[in-house]
Amino acid sequence: MTASTRNYIVRRILLLFPLLVGLSVVVFAMIHLAPGDPADAFVSESSVDPTVIAQIHKNLGLDKPLPVQYGIWLARVARLNFGTAYTFNQTPVTTLIGQHLLATVELQAVAFVLALLVSLPLGIVSAKRQYSLLDNLATGGAFLGLSLPDFWLALLLQLFFAVNLGWLPASTSGQDTHGIHRIPYFVMPAIVLAVPIIAIFTRFMRSSMLEVIKQDYITTARSKGLAEQRITYRHALKNAILPMVTVVGNQLPRLLGGAVIVETVFAWPGLGLLGYQSILQRDYPVILALTLLTGAFILIVNVFVDILYALLDPRIAF
């Protein structure tokens, strides 16, 4: 590792802290400056007594000025204490998130692996046989995949495989079942999450591979009489797959965003469903925690991806 690379890595990590603080300000401001009263969650429409509402505000600390609320909140958040939810039986937010985290991670991981398993080989073969029938199908399919609304795809799969054929369970993550019995529950949600990502990865893998096989060192390898297989998988692939690191990192927010739709449609008990429910109920502590944690997670992953790329590709100068 050269000194400039080390400098770059240190700078990239240091930049993370102002970004995280900025994120907390943006998230806090967005939610607290918007109209809509969280006290509504506690009182029924009929009993709108101003003193009751004032009391609720006081209990929740909503009567204090915004900067003070932010300071109190940030001090607690720094210790990973997000308070208790307004709804959900007033469970502590950290507990709520802990209960929903695993389901999301499981589903996202399955979808991600599925996407890579399909798109990498497809992209490579498409590039090797440019303009072949397979290439045209893959390119066309990727284009269709990018235009397909995920919620509609989810409904169509449910309609066909759950309602009409009865092959797959229509919803939930099968949290009460174990081992091999859980697999059917993953099929539809994982496909819906994976489709747009497969489309993006395939397109990118293909063009990256096309770029690399045009280069001189591949011609050299060929002129040495190396087998085509060996050239593709040993020489070309190594360089072609490098930029994928960035693309894969960039797709994370999309994957997490897709969780809201997919988990809502399939009643998958993960963070996406939790987020949707808490948004409908204006459950500020849960919304704040989820937005902040996903945002922070993605900022950290971005740094990680940048560093990984710098380490993997020594050609890049900083």
Place this chain on the structure above:
Amino acid sequence: MSATDSQQVEAARSEWARRAAAAAALDLAHTATPPRSQAQIVWRNFKRNRFAVAGGSVVLLLYLVAIFATQIAPQNYAAFNPGQPLQPPSAAHWFGTDRQTRDIFSRVIVGSRVSLSVGFVAVALIMLIGVSLGALAGYFGGLVDNAIMRFTDIMLAIPGLFLLITAAALFAPGLRTTMVVIGLTSWMGAARLVRGEVLRVKAQDFVLAARALGAPSRWIIVRHILPNVLAVIIVEGTLWLSYAILLESALSFLGLGAQPPTPSWGGMLADGRVDMQLAWWETVFPGLAIFLTVFCFNLVGDGLRDAFDPRQRRS
């Protein structure tokens, strides 16, 4: 800045303004018989792309349908057909009826208005915010650039749909909220794109020349940089349009977009989800409308991208 300094700047500016006027007059004289404009070249390239032309034709047709929706729809979108709930597709009701006995075909036709108008306004907002911020960041550089781009990074870190539904739920749901919220949460890609493009154009000689002549920043941005950035914005704008339509449908599907009785494709899908066991047509047709619209906008956007810059064609 001392008085003489500002006088000098003033003198340089007026000198520059005089020359700019003279140059414009000269320009006008020379362009009486223009060679082939960029627009003509783009149009020629675009016409050669069969898929793009087909997509573009469908998009035009969709706008016509939206404009004349109430004339085309066989029934009022809110009209009931007593005693005919959840009827399958037939000659009388091409796309069947919903639980409230309304004609789904009519609702899909009128629903095009929601999607297309929300898409249009949202993209206008995306352009306004994204282009302004991107141009400022790219042109001024330094601290301004840093502040704007770090803010962009932060907004990009929050998963798009999450940001969108949070914002949508916090305001009173409805069409206007949907437009504004999509615009306010989707400008980041535009800002990054425009910034990059401005940096590229800024480094070119004619901009340096204009600055050396004393042209003010505002003039350079509006007259020299933006026209050059425009091509990129038009191409990407078509793709943002399809993205905005997808987002609007997703919001309406989640119950946070257009509110009943306004017929929106996403909202109809939400109804279809409830009646899935009984009425497949309620799920299939509104979704097909979304898919077709998004698909055709993407075809046009892709075709435009290739037409503007054949070198960058996705080989």
